[in-house]
Amino acid sequence: MDGNIIELIDLTKEYGSFTAVNHLSLAIGKGEIFGLLGPNGAGKSTTILMMLGLTEPTSGSVTVCGIDSTTNPIEVKKRVGYMPEDLGFYDDYTGLENLIYTARLNRMSYNEARKSAENLIGRVGLADSASKKAGKYSRGMRQRLGLADILIKNPEVIILDEPTLGIDPKGVNEFLDLIVRLSKEEGHTVLLSSHHLYQVQQVCDRVGLFVEGKLIAEGDISTLSRKLFSNEPFIIEAGISFPGHNLSDSSVITSEAGRVKEILQKIDGVITVSMENNDMSIDCSRDVTGDIAKAIIESGFGLSYLTKKEFGLNDIYNRYFGGGEDHD
Amino acid sequence: MISITAILEEVKIMIDNAIKLQDPVENRHMKKKPLSGFLNFQRKFKKDDRIMHPFSVLVNKEISDHVRSWRFIILLSIITLTCLGSVYTALQGIGKAANANESVNSFLFLKLFTVSDGTLPPFFVFISFLGPLLGISMGFDAINSEHNKGTLSRVLAQPIHRDYLINAKFVAALYVISVMFFSLGFLVMGLGLIITGILPSAEEFLRVVSFIFLSIIYVSFWLNLSILFSVRFRQPATSALAGIAVWLFFTVFYSIIVSVIAKAATPSVTATTQQVINYNKLIMDLFSILPSQMFSDATTTLLVPTVRSLGPLTMEQVIGTIPSPLPLGQSLLLVWSQITGLIAATTLCFVLSYVSFMRREIRSR
Numbered sequence: 166m167d168g169n170i171i172e173l174i175d176l177t178k179e180y181g182s183f184t185a186v187n188h189l190s191l192a193i194g195k196g197e198i199f200g201l202l203g204p205n206g207a208g209k210s211t212t213i214l215m216m217l218g219l220t221e222p223t224s225g226s227v228t229v230c231g232i233d234s235t236t237n238p239i240e241v242k243k244r245v246g247y248m249p250e251d252l253g254f255y256d257d258y259t260g261l262e263n264l265i266y267t268a269r270l271n272r273m274s275y276n277e278a279r280k281s282a283e284n285l286i287g288r289v290g291l292a293d294s295a296s297k298k299a300g301k302y303s304r305g306m307r308q309r310l311g312l313a314d315i316l317i318k319n320p321e322v323i324i325l326d327e328p329t330l331g332i333d334p335k336g337v338n339e340f341l342d343l344i345v346r347l348s349k350e351e352g353h354t355v356l357l358s359s360h361h362l363y364q365v366q367q368v369c370d371r372v373g374l375f376v377e378g379k380l381i382a383e384g385d386i387s388t389l390s391r392k393l394f395s396n397e398p399f400i401i402e403a404g405i406s407f408p409g410h411n412l413s414d415s416s417v418i419t420s421e422a423g424r425v426k427e428i429l430q431k432i433d434g435v436i437t438v439s440m441e442n443n444d445m446s447i448d449c450s451r452d453v454t455g456d457i458a459k460a461i462i463e464s465g466f467g468l469s470y471l472t473k474k475e476f477g478l479n480d481i482y483n484r485y486f487g488g489g490e491d492h493d
Numbered sequence: 494m495i496s497i498t499a500i501l502e503e504v505k506i507m508i509d510n511a512i513k514l515q516d517p518v519e520n521r522h523m524k525k526k527p528l529s530g531f532l533n534f535q536r537k538f539k540k541d542d543r544i545m546h547p548f549s550v551l552v553n554k555e556i557s558d559h560v561r562s563w564r565f566i567i568l569l570s571i572i573t574l575t576c577l578g579s580v581y582t583a584l585q586g587i588g589k590a591a592n593a594n595e596s597v598n599s600f601l602f603l604k605l606f607t608v609s610d611g612t613l614p615p616f617f618v619f620i621s622f623l624g625p626l627l628g629i630s631m632g633f634d635a636i637n638s639e640h641n642k643g644t645l646s647r648v649l650a651q652p653i654h655r656d657y658l659i660n661a662k663f664v665a666a667l668y669v670i671s672v673m674f675f676s677l678g679f680l681v682m683g684l685g686l687i688i689t690g691i692l693p694s695a696e697e698f699l700r701v702v703s704f705i706f707l708s709i710i711y712v713s714f715w716l717n718l719s720i721l722f723s724v725r726f727r728q729p730a731t732s733a734l735a736g737i738a739v740w741l742f743f744t745v746f747y748s749i750i751v752s753v754i755a756k757a758a759t760p761s762v763t764a765t766t767q768q769v770i771n772y773n774k775l776i777m778d779l780f781s782i783l784p785s786q787m788f789s790d791a792t793t794t795l796l797v798p799t800v801r802s803l804g805p806l807t808m809e810q811v812i813g814t815i816p817s818p819l820p821l822g823q824s825l826l827l828v829w830s831q832i833t834g835l836i837a838a839t840t841l842c843f844v845l846s847y848v849s850f851m852r853r854e855i856r857s858r
Contacts, residue, residue, distance in 0.1 A: 210856070214854070214855070214856070217650055219646070219649060219650070219854070219855045220854050220855075239652050239653070239654065240652075242650060242651060242652040242653075243652040245650075246650075247646075247647075247650035248647075249643065249646040249647055249650070251643050252643055252646075252647055253642040253643020253644045253647065254642075254643075254644065254647075255642070255644060256642065266550070266554060267647075267651060269545060269547075269550045270547045270550055270551070270648070270651040270652070270653060271547075271651060271652060272544050272545075272546075272547065272652075273544065274541060274542050274543055274544045274545075275541035275542070276541065276542050277542075311647075314647070318651070318652075
């Protein structure tokens with residue numbers, strides 16, 4: 166309990182008959198960068214709104230920094246910086262004025278607010294545009310300003326809802342680096358929601374997979390894939406070439422491929438072999454990569470590559486989100 | 494962990510600062526400039542070292558937004574121009590009025606607000622016409638524009654109560670309207686004073702002040718109605734149209750409907766006096782629920798002290814009365830129901846918008 170800065174216990178939110186968040190329990194430790202992953206409409210934003218006390222849960226409890234968000238949202242909002250999904254600024258105010266306004270809403274005096282706004286706007290790399298109207302900012306700049314906007318209240322927890330939405334790939338990397346750098350410097354806990362897996366993979370210590378209001382798995386990426394695919398066989402992919410044969414003759418290829426298959430089937434541990442063009446996919450019950458390589462070479466075939474397939478976040482994603490119906 | 498100690502340090506520094514800022518030097522500094530502050534925001538900001546309550550930060554921002562907006566500047570100039578125009582016509586007509594009725598000359602000053610030479614309507618008619626427009630234009634995008642800009646969820650993620658926002662919107666608009674009406678009212682009084690040389694009596698002054706208060710309440714009714722629409726409708730254009738539609742309905746169509754009803758319910762020639770009285774009462778009741786009717790009844794009574802009743806008087810009631818103007822207290826008593834009605838309508842609109850705003854889920858755009 167002690168190290169956890171965000172604790173969700175059996176959290177449920179229903180909109181009429183639709184359950185947006187379904188008995189969710191989650192704990193996030195101090196100083197952690199946690200990624201909340203899930204397809205659109207999985208209930209990520211709703212969960213975040215409940216953490217901030219902007220929406221009341223139907224049942225269950227949310228505690229942030231040891232404070233109940235539902236009954237005492239003000240205290241929570243003092244400690245949490247929240248960047249909404251599609252954040253907006255007052256367009257006819259300059260970037261600096263927008264920051265000062267936020268700071269003053271957090272009970273800073275004008276001078277204090279101005280000082281820290283100037284400091285922060287430099288740290289997020291907007292020093293040159295500080296006196297430009299926020300309406301003239303580009304999307305990436307707004308996002309940076311948004312980051313400065315949440316850091317200005319010196320929060321313990323930073324919650325970013327889809328922070329990378331609508332920025333170009335280079336901008337995304339820069340922005341995520343900025344988040345990580347700033348949060349490590351200050352020791353903030355970061356919770357970010359996204360449906361972009363690779364981006365999250367880069368920066369998060371831990372991720373939680375969120376589908377239809379339920380947290381189906383959590384952990385760091387490697388534990389996650391181990392956990393999710395523990396019952397799966399090893400999959401080894403190999404590229405085979407057939408030296409000395411006329412490759413335009415498809416019947417030769419087919420017969421040669423049949424030979425390779427036969428040879429590989431004999432190896433202890435290999436379950437099935439399937440082949441498509443020259444690429445072979447071998448399901449094994451254990452790691453027999455070495456035996457496969459040896460068998461192929463000894464039989465006189467060429468081996469162009471041999472890889473053991475790792476389950477990345479993408480496979481996890483396809484399996485749980487893209488796969489659609491086969492999860493329950 | 495480092496972060497805990499760092500945060501604790503930070504909190505300590507913040508508390509120290511807060512205590513430092515409470516010291517008497519700062520307080521003296523504060524007392525010195527509650528009024529000059531509004532006149533010059535920039536200067537005030539620059540030397541500001543005190544911590545303001547978030548609510549006043551919100552109100553300050555809203556006020557400065559209003560004052561700087563083109564919308565307000567345009568409306569202000571329209572109202573100022575019409576106000577000057579009506580003062581001009583009043584000054585033209587006031588000579589005749591002074592000669593015509595010697596017995597009520599004591600209230601000549603009030604005629605500045607009610608008399609006209611026929612070219613332009615008097616001041617109070619202008620207010621009853623332009624007031625709704627002012628109220629609607631100041632409130633119709635209060636909440637929905639914040640929502641559309643995406644600033645609503647950002648502001649509400651700050652440590653403020655949710656109702657601060659809607660309250661601040663209302664208070665700021667009310668503040669701006671009050672300042673504007675008081676200055677216009679006093680401008681008219683001052684001009685009249687300089688040009689005619691008539692001195693207002695204390696009672697006349699109080700009557701004008703209560704007229705200004707009444708106008709503020711009337712405008713804030715429309716303001717709250719349009720804030721209500723701004724909570725209900727996502728598009729500012731829709732909510733502006735809804736506000737204008739209600740205004741048009743009340744000013745144009747309602748009276749048409751009432752006259753249709755009146756025609757249908759006309760008592761026959763053989764009707765008894767009681768029936769005729771009931772019929773008149775029905776028509777008056779139908780009209781008196783109109784906010785604009787309440788306002789014009791109340792203002793007429795306040796600005797024209799000779800108005801003794803808003804309904805029909807029987808001969809028995811009139812016999813034996815002294816044909817003198819009513820004192821202010823009696824005039825107020827006469828229109829108390831109108832004033833209460835206006836305040837009630839204003840409050841009702843505000844409560845409705847408050848409730849629907851508080852219940853609403855704040856999502857980003």
